[in-house]
Amino acid sequence: MINKRDNCPVFVPEGKLDVTNSQSLANELLELHEKGYSRFVIDFSSVESIDSSTLGKLLVIQKKLKEAEGGLRIVNITNSNIKKVFQMIQLHKVITIE
Secondary structure (H helix, E strand, O other), X not given: OEEEEOOEEEEOOOEEEOOOOHHHHHHHHHHHHHOXXXXXXXXXXXXXXXXXXXXXXXXXXXXXXXXXXXXXXXXOOOOHHHHHHHHHOOHHHOOEEO
């Protein structure tokens, strides 16, 4: 689901983000980028888990957005395992996490 707040798309995925759906997530975000958006928010409040394929897609998206002087923000991480993974790989150094 994608909402828009202050002309910034807010993507609200649900459940597991893994190899079965990471490409469709990337495709949706790339499509928005092609429409001219350079800043996105991903609301993790309903995300249960994330795998390495999804992390890779997020990093690719962040790189494209940064090249367009934009960026990606991840907000509302409620799952403690996801928080631990993000801390362990120091994702906050590449993607804004709030």
